[in-house]
Amino acid sequence: MADNEQSKRYDEMIVKEIDERRALRALSDKPVSREIIDRLLTAATYAPSFGNNQPWRFLVLEDEESMETVRKRLPGGNYWARPCPAVIAVVTREDLDGQMPGNRNYALFDTGMACMNLQLQARKEGLVAHPVAGFNAIELRRDLGIDEDYILIALMFLAYPGPEDTLSEKHLAMEKGPRNRKALSEVVFYKKWEN
Numbered sequence: 001m002a003d004n005e006q007s008k009r010y011d012e013m014i015v016k017e018i019d020e021r022r023a024l025r026a027l028s029d030k031p032v033s034r035e036i037i038d039r040l041l042t043a044a045t046y047a048p049s050f051g052n053n054q055p056w057r058f059l060v061l062e063d064e065e066s067m068e069t070v071r072k073r074l075p076g077g078n079y080w081a082r083p084c085p086a087v088i089a090v091v092t093r094e095d096l097d098g099q100m101p102g103n104r105n106y107a108l109f110d111t112g113m114a115c116m117n118l119q120l121q122a123r124k125e126g127l128v129a130h131p132v133a134g135f136n137a138i139e140l141r142r143d144l145g146i147d148e149d150y151i152l153i154a155l156m157f158l159a160y161p162g163p164e165d166t167l168s169e170k171h172l173a174m175e176k177g178p179r180n181r182k183a184l185s186e187v188v189f190y191k192k193w194e195n
């Protein structure tokens, strides 16, 4: 069976929120309540972690002054994030979690798992949680008073879906287009590893 036929066949068996989640960019400025934000964060903290170390740290920004601080550190390509009413800065530090031989630092791995939980809970709440690496992390870390030994790994922009007429042609096509994924045969090997 061709690879994409196989993933199509499984589509309807995948957990609904996993299937429906997309990093959407047509976003509204409608406020997101603290209660919902706290639910997203609770879902995030239900993630597993090495030795239950829970290395994730989150800084919630939802007031206009803080949002303006974040907007100043976004490059032009992330214009779509500007209307968002809230953002969660995702922070960790390598020594907050297990470090094992073979270059295995679990702080980033475990923090990523927490962020996935957050995104799926957001989907269930009818919200978009869009992860972003495109920002000036050195400047923003300073602006937010986060010490240098912490890693400001991502921003999770939170918003309800909004108007599409603000999007560039490229982003509109991505918004409307199908999920774009490598075939399983490119990323999965059975029995024999391929370098």
Ligand SMILES: Cc1cc2nc3c(=O)[nH]c(=O)nc-3n(C[C@H](O)[C@H](O)[C@H](O)COP(=O)(O)O)c2cc1C
Pocket (backbone or CB within 6 Å): 021, 022, 023, 024, 078, 131, 132, 133, 134, 135, 154, 179, 180
């Ligand atoms: C760590 C990370 C960083 C990302 N940074 C950006 C970003 O700076 N700007 C952006 O528009 N999308 C960003 N994205 C969203 C990805 O482009 C998106 O997840 C990917 O294209 C797959 O699309 P999908 O999430 O809708 O399936 C980021 C996603 C992740 C996980």
